[in-house]
Amino acid sequence: MMTPPSHALSRSLMQAALVALALMLSSGGSHAADWGLDQLMEDLAKIRSGRARFTEEKTIAMLDAPVESSGELFYRAPDHLERHTFEPKSESMTVDGGDLLIVRDGQEYRLQLQGYPELAAFIDSIRGTLAGDRQALEHKYRLGLEGDAENWVLQLLPVDEKMQAIVWRIRIGGVHDDVRSIEITLADGDSSLMRIERLDKP
């Protein structure tokens, strides 16, 4: 884990308290018993927008050391996603529907996601998960869910052969309706791990 232990401890205590509170407020205990992919999707779908801090670590074979970046994410249901990178270099990426806008070094790059299947794969997996859109996800990936509501990992394996040549596996981890990490492993072995911390959690 990247976060210092003391910080992690206080945070998990906070979360435990919040979870207890949430359980008390929710209607009865049947909630936990039925928990599965549908329930997870339903919970995620309820979140209409969110803001989060992220740190990402990419391991690339051609580089001797991993490259790190950090910044903020913003999501608005169902298909608007922004990623503002502050470190190592200011940059922003905005996805709206099928359009992608990258602003870097004062230059704007407008791309159509359809033209860039590699990018589309990541973005669709993240957006699909955040939107709780099981159908959209299953259109492109074989889904597998591990763990329970307290600590789940959703694994996505591309169905399409062309995609398989690019992406091997995407693992999205979270707690209840809170996505905490996205781990992407490419077919060539390069990988990235993004840790997410919500900033506007109620």
Add this chain to the structure above:
Amino acid sequence: MKRHGRFAIALWLVSILVCGIIISRTQFTTDLSVFLPRSPTPEQQLLLEQVRDGLASRLILVGIEGADAPTRSRLSKQIAQRLRADPEFVSVNNGEPVNAEEDRDFLFSHRYLLSPNVIPEHFSVDSLHAALSDSIDLLASPAGLLVKALLPRDPTGEMERLIGQLSSGSRPRLADGVWSSRDGARALLLMQTRASGSDIDAQQRAMAAIRAAFDGASGASAGAILLMTGPGVFSVTSRDTIKKQVSRLSFISIVLIATLLLLVYRSFTALALGFLPVVTGMLAGIVAVSMGFGVVHGITLGFGTALIGESVDYSIYLFVQSERGGTSQQVWIKRFWPTIRLGVLTSIFGFASLLLSGFPGLAQLGLYAISGLIAAATVTRFVLPHLLPTSFRIHDLSTIGLTLGSLLRRAAALRWGAVIVLAVACAILVQHRAIIWDHKIASLSPVSQADLKLDADLRSDMGAPDVRYLVVVSGTDRESVLRAAEQVSTVLQVQVEQGELAGFESPSRYLPSLATQRARQASLPDSAQLEADLAQAVQGLPVRAQLFAPFLADVEAARGQPLLQAADLERTSMAMAVDALLIRQDGHWSVLLPLTAPAGGNINAGHMRTVLTATNLPNVLFVDMKAESDQLYSGYLHEAIQLSLGGLVAIIGLLLVFRAPMSVLRIIAPLAAAVITVTAGLALFGQQLTILHLVGLLLVAAVGSNYALFLDRTNYAQPSSEETMSEAKRLVHSPSPRTLASMVFASLTTVAGFGMLSFANVSILQALGVTVAPGVVLALLYSAIFARQADE
């Protein structure tokens, strides 16, 4: 029938036949560039050619509205797929990445020749270190995935730079994989036809092909609407409009005039005979224009419609003014023909000034009017009298004539009223003097406001620059113009950075001059040097120099790479830009660099000219297309005003030959009054005068001069023959009732002919109508009011 009568008829029939043959071979056009001035300078010539045949003229913008976004997207893709196979279209773009692979291949394999970054320092250790460091940062970003594969071959990021340059222009947004308007309500396509915009038939075929592709694709998708716009589309719709309007208006005014004449004559024979001079005049007009200009313009034909009302006057004079009986036509010829001949001559002198106009369109109108009127008058004089049956008679108009006569005698009472109206008109003119003339060339455009709005909407959706500001570089060969364009680009880039410009385009971006390419090649270090520098540059970075072996190989290859030629661009989307902006014409080369004004601002023309002059490059021109064409038009408007005044002087001179000076003043004064009143009326109704209003005013003077001549007392002072002595004596102080009746009917037919044009949707025709119809009535009224009375 006398012998020379038969001869005249035979000659006339033969001429009609010849006219028919010539007309059957005549080309008709609706290309409105004839109403653009013949340009005096090569630069302006180039601009006008661009307007007519340049790339901009070959673009058709297509919008698909209605239905839902996926349907529109499907339609867009199906239309594009079908039309890409159609040889009528050079390119069909709808946002689908059809050329993406070719574009990327082209850019990547020529990146060291194309990238403006490639200078010797670019490959120094420090620069390499900085570039590598940037590239590694880029790997960390989401876009890193796109460049990861390129890193070993392009660590200095040339490809990224080139793509950035390409996508810097605003492009339409994409919805469901195809271009769409900003509000997402329309799918957009941009097509380039093979034929130039002035080839209206080809443009019409292209439009039909687009329509067919849409209909073929839409099938099950009710509710989808196809929209098209662009210069070619405008030409086609203008032609349709002009055709429809001209034929409809001709029909209506012929029916109207025929009805009027039938009411007056109560004789079908007279009606049929009365139209003979008209038909002859129309045929002669078309033939003269066809032989003089090679083509006849639709507007000229529309104008001809109006001239029906004028040329029918001659036969009206003949029929109404002649006495009954076989010899009366001879009497008419002796008594009235000299006056009519003078009227025809004044008209000809008036229109002759148009022949000198720099607008081929105006010169056509002048030639048509002159030859048409001569033919109509000649037929009336020499053929028509021989065709009249001995028993020819029309309804007796004496009663109406007598009523008119008493009205005329009382018309003098209106003098003060008329003077007041005239004074008010003068006041209005003085008040509006600054805005009387419309100096915008767009005022001649037959394109409707709705169509212009659609065009503006689609253009802004498409992010297509309005090609208003251009820098034009000309020279003798491709290399020299490209080099000059590169120097200009350097200057323009500074202006972009200073915020004077939002951006600019140059073909030298995709096809640099050979000199620049050679300089870039020379900047590339040899393998050994680059390898050594690279080894130093990677220090402190998380990469090993070995990774960049492909980079070394690519640079080495680029050093010996054949230089980029225009042909290498084929099948890429850059080819279109280069074709449009690098033009060869008669061994003369030009580069166009379209400028984009900063958002919400204008380009400071003075500043740009100063900056460009400072480059000391010869043959570099900053052009504001709109100002330039307006200025051109304005110049020709002034020319036309001067020519018209010249025409007026000619008319006065002519009259002075045949009439006493006071008499001339009496003839001219009502015409001047009519012209002033009409102009004031137009100003009052907010109609700014265009060059066609001016033609209308000239017509008012020409037609009105006939009335003034007839009403002028001196005509009747000298009896021309024994037979009419008694009548002449009786009418020594005023025109006969028949003459009066004929003039009123003649003016009614003229008003009917031109009045119809007022209802035209084509601004050029409408301008003629609203000027001539009221002008003719006013000319008659003023002539009557100010005619010398019996007691004077």
